[in-house]
Amino acid sequence: MSAAILVTGPGAHQVISQPVVSPGPAEALVRVHSNGLCRSDTDILRGARPDGYVRYPLTPGHEWSGTVERVGSGVPEGLLGRKVVGESARGCQICERCHLGESTLCESGYEETGFTQPGGMAETLVIPARHLHVLPDDADLAAAALLEPAACAVAAVLKARPLPLESIAVLGDGVFGLLVVQFLVATGAKRVTVVGSGAGREDLALALGAHAYIALGESLPREFDVAVHTVDAHTTSQQAVGTLRKGGRLIGTSTGLGPDLLDPAELMKRQLNVQCVLGATSAAWVRAVRAFTSGRLSTRPLITHTFGLDAYQQAIQLSESVDPGVGKVLLRPGA
Numbered sequence: 001m002s003a004a005i006l007v008t009g010p011g012a013h014q015v016i017s018q019p020v021v022s023p024g025p026a027e028a029l030v031r032v033h034s035n036g037l038c039r040s041d042t043d044i045l046r047g048a049r050p051d052g053y054v055r056y057p058l059t060p061g062h063e064w065s066g067t068v069e070r071v072g073s074g075v076p077e078g079l080l081g082r083k084v085v086g087e088s089a090r091g092c093q094i095c096e097r098c099h100l101g102e103s104t105l106c107e108s109g110y111e112e113t114g115f116t117q118p119g120g121m122a123e124t125l126v127i128p129a130r131h132l133h134v135l136p137d138d139a140d141l142a143a144a145a146l147l148e149p150a151a152c153a154v155a156a157v158l159k160a161r162p163l164p165l166e167s168i169a170v171l172g173d174g175v176f177g178l179l180v181v182q183f184l185v186a187t188g189a190k191r192v193t194v195v196g197s198g199a200g201r202e203d204l205a206l207a208l209g210a211h212a213y214i215a216l217g218e219s220l221p222r223e224f225d226v227a228v229h230t231v232d233a234h235t236t237s238q239q240a241v242g243t244l245r246k247g248g249r250l251i252g253t254s255t256g257l258g259p260d261l262l263d264p265a266e267l268m269k270r271q272l273n274v275q276c277v278l279g280a281t282s283a284a285w286v287r288a289v290r291a292f293t294s295g296r297l298s299t300r301p302l303i304t305h306t307f308g309l310d311a312y313q314q315a316i317q318l319s320e321s322v323d324p325g326v327g328k329v330l331l332r333p334g335a
Contacts, residue, residue: 003333004122005312008057010047015309021126023072028079028129030086034145034306035120035331036063037319038176044115045316055116061331062088062113064120065144068132075129083139085147085289087131088113089279104279112279121309123333133289142306144292146175146299146328151280151288152253153179157187158284159275160226160251164188167223169243170210172230173201175302175328176253178208180228183287185209186296195220195243200324208298229253237262244272252276302327308335 002020007013023029043049044060064086068079090111091103098106113119113127135144153176162168168189170177173196184192185208194205198215205213214220220243228251229240240250241262250272267274280288291297304327307315312331319329 002123003309004059004118005061005309005331006057006059007045010056011045013045013312015312020124023070023075023126025073026075026129027072027126028068028075028084028132029070030064030066030084030125030127030132031069032061032064032066032120032123032125032333033141034065035061035333036145036149037315037329037331038063038149039319040115042316042320049115052110053112053115058115059118059122060114061119061121061125062115063145063148064114064125065135065141065147066120066125067141069124071129079129079132079134083135083137083141083144084132085135085144086113086127086133087151087280087282087285088115088119088148089281090117090128090131093130101281101283103281121312121331121333133285135289136293139293140300142303142330142332143300145330146179146302147285147288147292148280149176150179150183150292150297150299151285152176152277153183154284154287154291155280156180156228156230156251156253156277157183158287159277160184160228160249162187162189162226164190166225167191167193168226168228169193169195169220169224169240170228170230171195171240171243173197173205173213174231177228177230178205178302179297179299180230180253181205181210182208182297183291184228186291193224195239197322197324204301208301224248226251241266241272244270246270247272249273249275299328303330304328306330306332306335309333 091098091106092108095107193212202213
């Protein structure tokens with residue numbers, strides 16, 4: 001039997017025990033080690049996920065890591081016993097977008113592990129083997145659970161196309177913002193400024209590669225070539241635009257950056273380029289995994305709390321906290 005979180009509808013969940021599902025053709029059964037919580041997981045429980053982007057009843061969890069325990073027909077047996085992480089977007093691999101490597105824009109409809117398909121808040125998870133990324137045998141699986149948001153951070157950096165001498169503002173000093181900082185620095189960016197809460201995150205931001213830190217509320221110069229918006233607070237959307245010089249690039253990575261909050265006339269007059277990121281392609285995943293396995297990506301310092309499945313409600317509440325002492329919250333299904 002396998003324990004799992006089951007969200008039966010908005011505001012309703014339970015810990016269940018269910019039979020272990022055998023993997024079918026081209027699938028693998030993973031023993032889950034850790035699963036990270038993010039804002040979208042709280043949206044699932046609160047019923048705030050947009051229509052079509054969640055399917056109840058559901059076992060959530062898209063930020064997971066684990067070990068392959070069984071494989072179905074057509075899957076190499078060499079995967080058995082290997083530590084892995086997995087892509088959450090389930091592109092059809094048939095449509096034009098998927099063939100272009102843009103699986104997050106799959107034309108066959110939205111399907112994603114932890115949102116429309118069972119996710120990693122369970123002791124075991126069955127997933128198409130094509131979505132797995134193999135890790136070294138000595139990989140830290142708790143730290144590896146952050147590779148899903150790391151891959152999304154890579155996707156944002158790829159959209160930003162930073163040049164070494166450009167000045168870049170990262171709005172937000174949460175887990176995602178600090179992942180973006182690391183990848184920007186890895187590309188050779190020398191002038192990365194974090195615009196954050198000013199409540200205890202400055203030292204960590206600087207330690208992870210930022211060259212400067214400005215607290216929200218302080219005067220921001222309009223001098224940045226690129227602004228990456230990583231927070232949900234609506235008050236920072238226009239602030240993100242305000243940091244850019246003419247011709248600058250704004251990368252939106254959260255629901256807080258919406259068209260209703262941006263002035264089209266302002267964008268046009270200043271010739272600003274706006275792009276958005278939702279999820280991560282396989283190419284972004286490959287880069288994130290390479291950075292993690294080579295030691296260029298540090299995720300362990302971002303983890304602050306770990307709970308078992310029976311403390312799911314407490315973990316959700318903590319992940320919603322604005323306390324600067326709360327970073328990434330993990331669930332350990334086997335704990």
